[in-house]
Amino acid sequence: MKKKNIIxxxxxxxxxxxAFDAIFILDEKEQAIVTQxxxxxxxxxxxxxxxxxxxxxxxxxxxxxxxxxxxxxxNQIPTADKKFIFVExxxxxxxxxxxxxxxxxxxxxxxxxxLDDILDGETxxxxxxxxxxxxxxxxxxxPEIHEEHLxxLxxLxxxxxxxxxxxGEILRSANERVEDLGIRILDFRFKRLNYVDEVRExxxxxxISERExxxxxxxxxxxxxxxxxxxxxxxxLDEIMSEAERESETIRGRADAEASETYxxxxxxxxxxxxxxxxxxxxxxxxxxxxxxxxxxxxxxSELYRYLRSNNPD
Amino acid sequence: MTYRQEAExxxxxxxxxxxxxxxxxxVLAAVLTSAKTVGPEQEGVVITLGKYNRTVQPGLNFIIPxxxxxxxxxxxxxxxxxxxxxxxxEPGVRTRYSxxxxxxxxxxxxxxxxxxxxxxxxxxxxxxxxxxxFRVRDAEDALHxxxxxxxxxxxxDRTVNEVLTVGRQEVATEVEQLLQRMCDEYENGIxxxxxxxxxxxxxxxxxxxxxxxxxxxxxRETLINRAQADYxxxxxxxxxxxxxxxxxxxxxxxxxxxxxxxxxxxFSAIFDEYVNAxxxxxxxxYYETLESILPNIxxxxxxxxxxxxxxxxxxxxxxRITFEREDREDNQ
Numbered sequence: 282m283k284k285k286n287i288i289x290x291x292x293x294x295x296x297x298x299x300a301f302d303a304i305f306i307l308d309e310k311e312q313a314i315v316t317q318x319x320x321x322x323x324x325x326x327x328x329x330x331x332x333x334x335x336x337x338x339x340x341x342x343x344x345x346x347x348x349x350x351x352x353x354x355x356n357q358i359p360t361a362d363k364k365f366i367f368v369e370x371x372x373x374x375x376x377x378x379x380x381x382x383x384x385x386x387x388x389x390x391x392x393x394x395x396l397d398d399i400l401d402g403e404t405x406x407x408x409x410x411x412x413x414x415x416x417x418x419x420x421x422x423x424p425e426i427h428e429e430h431l432x433x434l435x436x437l438x439x440x441x442x443x444x445x446x447x448x449g450e451i452l453r454s455a456n457e458r459v460e461d462l463g464i465r466i467l468d469f470r471f472k473r474l475n476y477v478d479e480v481r482e483x484x485x486x487x488x489i490s491e492r493e494x495x496x497x498x499x500x501x502x503x504x505x506x507x508x509x510x511x512x513x514x515x516x517x518l519d520e521i522m523s524e525a526e527r528e529s530e531t532i533r534g535r536a537d538a539e540a541s542e543t544y545x546x547x548x549x550x551x552x553x554x555x556x557x558x559x560x561x562x563x564x565x566x567x568x569x570x571x572x573x574x575x576x577x578x579x580x581x582x583s584e585l586y587r588y589l590r591s592n593n594p595d
Numbered sequence: 596m597t598y599r600q601e602a603e604x605x606x607x608x609x610x611x612x613x614x615x616x617x618x619x620x621x622v623l624a625a626v627l628t629s630a631k632t633v634g635p636e637q638e639g640v641v642i643t644l645g646k647y648n649r650t651v652q653p654g655l656n657f658i659i660p661x662x663x664x665x666x667x668x669x670x671x672x673x674x675x676x677x678x679x680x681x682x683x684x685e686p687g688v689r690t691r692y693s694x695x696x697x698x699x700x701x702x703x704x705x706x707x708x709x710x711x712x713x714x715x716x717x718x719x720x721x722x723x724x725x726x727x728x729f730r731v732r733d734a735e736d737a738l739h740x741x742x743x744x745x746x747x748x749x750x751x752d753r754t755v756n757e758v759l760t761v762g763r764q765e766v767a768t769e770v771e772q773l774l775q776r777m778c779d780e781y782e783n784g785i786x787x788x789x790x791x792x793x794x795x796x797x798x799x800x801x802x803x804x805x806x807x808x809x810x811x812x813x814x815r816e817t818l819i820n821r822a823q824a825d826y827x828x829x830x831x832x833x834x835x836x837x838x839x840x841x842x843x844x845x846x847x848x849x850x851x852x853x854x855x856x857x858x859x860x861x862f863s864a865i866f867d868e869y870v871n872a873x874x875x876x877x878x879x880x881y882y883e884t885l886e887s888i889l890p891n892i893x894x895x896x897x898x899x900x901x902x903x904x905x906x907x908x909x910x911x912x913x914x915r916i917t918f919e920r921e922d923r924e925d926n927q
Contacts, residue, residue, distance in 0.1 A: 308645040309729045330646035347732045348781060350740070371740045373731075373781060417704045417751040424706070424754045425761055437706045437754060444748060468780065470744040474704050474751075481710070485800045488709050488755075492804035496811035503815030510822035517826075518833050525837030529844030536848030540855030547859035550866070557869050558862065560877060564884040576894035584881075586897055 302336035312346040314379050315339050325379040342383055348373045348467055349389070351396045357477055358405055362412040365480055369473040370404055372396070372452075374459075374466045381463030392464065399458050400469065403451045411447055416474060419444040444471065628660040636672035640724050641665070647725060669724035674788060677739055679746070680714030681793065702798065703747045709755040710801075714793040715767075717742045717774070719785050726784030734783045741781075745773045746790075759795055759805075767792050 307313055309329040314321050317339050326332050327346065334341060353370040360366060374396065376382045386392045408416060418440045452469040459466060476484055548558040571577075579586055609616065632655055633639040639651040643664050651666075658664035680701025682693040698712070705711050719738065721727045727734050749769045753762050767790045775787045797805045869876045889895065 306645040309642055309647050310732075311645075328646075329642075331644050345732055347730055348737070348783075349732050350737060352740075371744070373737065413708065417708065418706050419748055419752050422752055424757055437752075444751060468777075470741075471747070472740055472744050473699065473747065475699070475702065476704075476710070484708070484710060485798060488797070488801045489804040492801070492808050496804075496807045499808065499811035499815045503811075503818035506815070507818040507822035510819065510826055514822075514826040514829055517830050521830070521833045521837045522840075525840040529840045532841065532844040532848045533851075536851040539848075540851045543852070543855040543859045547862045547866075553870060553873065554862075554866050557866055557873075557877075561862070561865070561880070564880060568884055568888055571888045571892055573891050573893050575892050576896070577892055578896040578898060580898050 299336040303333055304331050305334065305341050306330070307332050307343075310345060310347055311343050312376070312379050313341050313343045314383050315341055316383075321380050321383060342379075344376050344379045344382065345389065346376070348375050351393060351400065351466075353400060353404065353472075354397070355473070356401060356404065358408045360408055360413040360416065361410055362414075364413045365477040366408075366413060366416075367473070367475045367477060368404060368408055368416075368471060369475075370400070370470060371472050372400055372455075372466050372469040374464055376463055377465045378463030381461065383463075385462045392462070395462065396455075396459070396464075396466075399455050400451070400466075403455045403458075407447050407451050411442060414438055415440050415442045416444055416447060416471065625660040628662070629657050631656045631658055631666050633666075633668060634670075636670050637668045638671050638724055640667045640669060640728060642667075647729070650724065667724070667728055669721055669727060671721050671724055674718055674720055676719070677717045677735070677742065678714075679716070679742060680712070700743065703750050705750055705755040705758055706752050707754045710798045711750060711755050711758045712794070712796045712798050713746065713750060713758065714795070715742075715746060715770075716791040716793060718788040718791065720788055721784055722786040723784030726782050728784075731781055731783040734785060737781065737783060738778070738785060741777045742770075742774060745770050745777060749773065755797065759797065763792050763795060 305313070307326055307329050311329070313326045313332070315323055315326065315334045317335075321342075322339065326341075332341075351372040351374055353368070353372075355367050355369045357365060358368050376392070382392065386395060418437070420443060421439055422437070424437050448468075448470055452466060455469065456466050475481070548554055631639060633651060633653045635653045637653060639656055641648045641651060641656075641658055641664055643659065648664065656666070658666055680697050682695060682697070683690055684693045685691040701712050701714050702710055703713060717738070731737050746766075749766050750758055753766065756762075758766060771787050771790045774790070778785045778787060796802065865876070865880075
């Protein structure tokens with residue numbers, strides 16, 4: 282009785298363990314393949330929830346079902362126009378065929394390393410066969426010009442390919458090469474492009490000299506404008522003053538002429554009026570030319586004083 | 596009771612109630628692993644044996660215990676953000692920022708092959724927690740890469756000036772759209788709320804040159820304004836002076852004409868008289884004139900023609916003045 286119980290207990294335990302080993306839980310994030318002595322059997326398991334396999338004989342290999350990240354090593358690559366840049370890229374990929382993936386690559390780590398080889402190689406090829414501008418720019422848009430004098434710096438050179446197409450090209454050729462690996466690359470993008478240090482310094486120098494040129498132009502324009510205003514000032518000043526002078530001289534001249542005419546019409550009537558005028562003018566001149574500092578010597582022969590001698594000098 | 600007695604008493608009691616205690620522990624564990632509180636800003640994603648089962652709302656929720664069901668809490672109501680080129684270390688009234696050098700993250704090539712230093716923030720929300728959890732591994736990290744790529748792509752299509760000034764808003768908008776498209780493509784369950792451009796600067800070493808341009812522009816304005824001010828100071832005054840000059844001329848003219856008219860009419864009056872009696876009028880005027888002149892004259896010497904040899908010598912105010920008699924040929 283006791284022995285029988287023990288046997289039953291052992292059998293029960295074995296069945297329990299087997300049942301546990303036969304069931305595996307597949308997470309929503311995962312997919313799996315079942316292997317038998319290292320060889321995959323059946324289809325990939327993609328439905329989340331409890332799954333069944335033959336206990337002990339079959340093993341489960343889990344793979345991620347989500348989009349996975351691939352991060353490129355920052356790579357120093359010369360572009361077609363011989364500019365050295367660091368290119369850092371990333372890609373998203375997924376395991377589309379876990380069976381194939383398992384056979385070719387075994388696990389995710391070797392998958393990443395294979396992607397390194399393929400994508401780094403494709404990146405290098407693509408970058409080396411295009412000018413830097415093609416990698417930086419995507420479209421031929423016209424820049425907005427908003428500040429004077431910066432127009433010449435606001436130019437975007439024409440491109441023929443562009444970043445989008447190059448990324449697409451890399452993605453396409455990389456996908457061709459990973460086709461039989463059970464992988465699909467969802468997208469590939471350049472994350473960072475940067476000049477290597479010595480190139481960067483040169484770019485800084487160029488930017489500085491460009492700006493200085495603009496600054497010089499602003500200054501010289503300011504000086505020029507100021508000079509022109511000063512010129513205007515002098516011109517306007519001269520114009521105003523000379524016009525005023527012209528006008529005032531004209532007014533004076535007219536008045537003088539009018540006065541002369543008035544005088545003439547009064548004085549120049551006949552001989553008598555002319556005589557009277559010269560007499561009056563002489564008198565006036567006399568009156569004006571003597572003052573309290575004048576000394577005169579008068580003879581008694583003079584018309585006035587002759588009466589001093591006698592009341593009848595003649 | 597001694598300690599030994601006490602221990603014995605309790606161990607007997609535990610043995611007697613062993614079954615009850617075990618059941619109690621199991622029930623407690625069940626309750627603890629079953630009751631889940633979902634916060635007000637969260638939603639709970641429940642998976643049953645690995646398979647997505649349901650999404651539950653905030654409040655107290657129960658799941659099947661003992662690991663049969665599991666719950667992920669996703670803060671769907673909260674606005675999340677990622678920072679680029681800087682890191683907030685301690686948010687607050689005076690937010691502190693990390694001193695860490697993140698130039699690699701913020702320095703980027705512009706479309707004219709210059710460099711710009713762009714710092715920005717991506718504000719986003721998880722709108723689909725299923726996709727967020729199960730479509731992309733490490734969705735946040737992926738978003739970080741995507742944001743960098745999107746920003747560089749958009750900035751790469753603009754000149755450094757555009758990025759620094761007028762293009763700012765446009766850059767933000769376009770990055771937002773591009774990033775949203777990328778999120779949709781990845782099915783990562785994220786909705787981009789906003790891209791906020793923070794500091795957008797020229798690279799540190801180039802900054803002084805950019806400032807110099809602004810200074811030069813100010814300088815130009817100053818020079819022009821100064822010249823303009825000088826013009827404004829001088830020209831209106833000159834206009835005034837010109838008017839004054841003309842007024843003076845007009846004054847002169849009025850004066851001159853009036854005077855002439857006056858003198859002419861005076862002359863005419865005298866002439867009328869003169870025509871009537873020329874000799875008398877003439878003589879009268881002559882003597883009137885002398886009368887008005889002579890009183891004002893300082894020194895008057897009257898010499899008698901009959902004493903021609905006398906030569907008077909006079910001392911006037913210390914000055915020596917010699918009067919010489921002149922010989923007159925035409926004695927009347």
